[in-house]
Amino acid sequence: MKRLLLSIITFAVCALCSGKTVTLSINGIRETEGTLLIMVENLDATDNTVKPVMLMQAVSGHKMEIALEMPEWSKFKVSAFIDANGNKQLDRDEYGRPTEGFIQQVFTEKDLKKGVLTAKVTYLQ
Numbered sequence: 001m002k003r004l005l006l007s008i009i010t011f012a013v014c015a016l017c018s019g020k021t022v023t024l025s026i027n028g029i030r031e032t033e034g035t036l037l038i039m040v041e042n043l044d045a046t047d048n049t050v051k052p053v054m055l056m057q058a059v060s061g062h063k064m065e066i067a068l069e070m071p072e073w074s075k076f077k078v079s080a081f082i083d084a085n086g087n088k089q090l091d092r093d094e095y096g097r098p099t100e101g102f103i104q105q106v107f108t109e110k111d112l113k114k115g116v117l118t119a120k121v122t123y124l125q
Helices: 002-016 109-114
Strands: 020-027 035-042 053-058 064-070 075-083 102-108 116-120
Touching: 035 064, 053 064, 075 116, 102 109, 102 116, 109 116
Parallel strands: 020 116
Antiparallel strands: 020 064, 035 053, 035 075, 075 102
8 A cells, every 4th residue: 555655756756857758678587576666866967956766566577567747858877777676775795795686777758759668687696
């Protein structure tokens, strides 16, 4: 229930921002349970007042497609991780390496115009 409410609030906040709806297509998910936490942040140095777009979504398979309401940024970074144990943190081992699957990928305005952003989950262990 909390996740559903948080998702609804997130979508409502995103709807207030002018932008474009794009699909984030995520491949290579190993987990079948857990939560995918996503943050999209602007990398354009001229506009530091823009808040990032954030979203939580339950993992629903080895491939997911998520609709995002995106401002029309010229360069932005998608950061995400799969929270398998529910602590809302990216867990790391004793050497500082992530133990959960994650995404860190930079996209440009050209990618945004296509309407679909494709990312693959990285696992270091």
